[in-house]
Amino acid sequence: MNLAVFKRVLSAVLVLILSFAVSSCSGGKNELYVYNWGDYIDTEILTEFEAQTGIKVIYDTFDSNETMYTKLKPGSASYDIAVPSDYMFEKMKNEGMLEKINFDNIPNYKYIADRFKGMHFDTDNEYFVTYMWGTVGILYNTEMVTEPVDSWDILWDEKYAGQIFMYDSQRDALATSLKRLGFSLNTTDLNELTLAKMELIKQKPLVQAYLGDPVKDKMIGGEGAMAVVYSGDAMFSIGENESLAYAVPKEGTNIWMDGIVIPKGAKNKENAEKFINFLCDPAIAAKNTEYIGFSTPNSGALELIPEDMKNDPTYWPSEESLANCEMFFDLGSFIEEYDKAWTEVLAASN
């Protein structure tokens, strides 16, 4: 490449700078800054909200609770809405990172079913409006697994060596092992944790890989017999490959909730409350849950979604299957022990 090309590039740069300076000059006052998981809303809802209220939505996305937390923690990221999961919500609340919601501005909150209100992490209903919920269970391929799947034990069955995917996160992987041994998945008993760790090390030669997000594609493509997944991902995977099925083990599992919150220092709190109210509208919530495939806490929306979706146990598990389930608690500094245990599992040789 010669000097002429170089000069051409430079002049293009100048044009870019100028046009950027012009385009970034816009921006009114009536705004709402939303921070959500990637692909975790039907974007038509944003357009409808803008059309109805005249509020301009600035929408950003994150990839995990942890990166979202690290970004919001220093208090300079100025979002009006964020969507943490239960245990992360608890942590953020304890650290004073959240604003109380004025529920007078959210009449549609009445549609949220009572079982999703006053959770252990927000007993007085001040900060958290449940957005979606679900379980963690076993997604399996019925062509490879013919026996009934109802227990975590099957993940330790040598018959399936090399065909098992475990969830790549310390809390989720250890929860599987803890529940299988009959312990709480929030245990702070080091002995119980050590036993769970030993079991995971014992299981390791059977595991093809510890995966996070890519596990859906692997199961859809028939790359493994079973995997530990979130129910919403199971819904998606079963939709793509009919030989897949989902089971919540009888020993119990993790039940999780993602909720809408207002971070401390939000500059457009009233707009945020308008937005929360909009999301709680049954018609909107129904549209959203149909798009995302995760279960809605909105009883009004549940009336509106198709029958076959409502009757699908993956979408809406039965009461009895939820009997032994627990939610994650924020473990404070005991998380270090989980981390050490998990690191030992990962570093163990096959």
Place this chain on the structure above:
Amino acid sequence: MRSKTPAYPYIVWMAIFIIIPVILVFYYAFTKTESGGMVFTLENFARAFEPIYLGVMWRSIRLAFFCTVICLVLGYPVAYIVAQRKTGTRDIILFLIIVPMWMNFLLRTYAWLTILEQNGIINSVLASAGLPKLNLLYNEGAVILGMVYNFLPFMILPIHTILKKTDLSLVEAAQDLGANGINVFLRVVFPLSVPGVISGITMVFMPAVTAFIISNLLGGKQVVLIGNLIEDQFLNVYNWHFGSALSVILMIIIVITIGIFSVAERDEGGAVL
């Protein structure tokens, strides 16, 4: 050309955007949070020298080393062959080598999954030829492959820039005088290109040591690297102190390695390797 002044703006820049953050990392590494305040401690380093962490660190350096050697062995001939072409073709080929890296990293790596997995492209070809399937994913080989793929252009470009202006007529002259190809290469071409090779090695080895998304996706966490552990400490455990200590140790190891390396390099381009 004897003036140091042009470097001053960047020295100021370095002080602000490199040295201050690094001081911060050192500060975290030598402290712990206790009852709300920061207290001096060496605990983080004591923990970092536990066998489990040393093992992971050693593996990261070993894999990065293999990756660098493979990039050099694969990349050098490319740089050499391209340098012999005439200007137009040369630029096009170089461009073709870098353009794949403009497609998003995550998509490229997912595509490798499609190529390597049990029902993937390679295994389908093998199966239709009646050959047994291979386990190509979730092992060290897959991680090295992913690294080589992503870092190869960073080896080729700096070497090529140097070889391009190296007087290749020297090579012909030496050959005319009866020197054999390998001899010419070792005695004439390679020594001239050493500065480029060193740049290439730097650009490949150092990022490879701390790579972690490649080992997540292609190693399936069966191959844990130091980058994974550091990420974990910062994001999942919120223990920035221990995470910083791990990176400080890494910094020191690599700075020493590079130091030894540059002592071995003589001032005038020639090198003892």
Place this chain on the structure above:
Amino acid sequence: MRRFVKRLYLALILLFLYAPIFVLMVYSFNVSKSRGNWGGFTFGWYAELFRDRQIMQALWNTIVLAVLSAVIATFLGTASAIGINAMKKLPKRVILGINNLPVLNPDIVTGVSLMILFIFAFNMIGRGGLGFTTILLAHITFNIPYVILSVLPKLKQLDKNMYEAALDLGATPAAAFFKVILPEITPAIVSGMILAFTLSIDDFIISFFTTGAGVSNLSIIIYSMARRGVNPKINALSTLIFAVVMILLYLVNRMDSEKLKH
């Protein structure tokens, strides 16, 4: 024979580099959202792509960011490579050691520590916040070392007498630099700029932590999609980017060769 082996080797390396690119392009036509399932052929994702204002905005941010950071890093980097080249052994080694730190440090460490630095600075002056400027500064910071690593070897290789000779012949230092030195090191500068551009396009973690509300690049969008599955819209976008780059490459090349004819 020799020529054939060389061509074959180049072809194999290009095949290695392009195999995954072809795979990801093929999946832009997949009806199914999942890589694990070929659901049939469609152009639907291309239509959806242009309706997605978030992706279009991110594409724009990515390009502006990559071009600006690459150009600024190239200027700063080239200048400092010239300065460093003139230094004595010890200061040279110290500066180069520091220069290597951003290349070596894990992205997460660089990203988080830069974020803390920026926030600290904003608190000091009592105004401002993370946004386009901070992400740009971060990109320039991790780009410069690569420019220096590209340009410095070329400077070492230069014949030191050339510059002196130009001065002896009466050229001003500026003229000697622009007429004699610059043309010699231009290939290295261009390759440094291309590397910087590439790094900027592909960076996720540092960008994530140093950007502010409303400013996302493509990497941030794509990684945050991962939990639910990366949408084939992104494959469609990559395919289009690839096509545009190839067409531009062809046009520039034709312009150059026509210029040679005249």
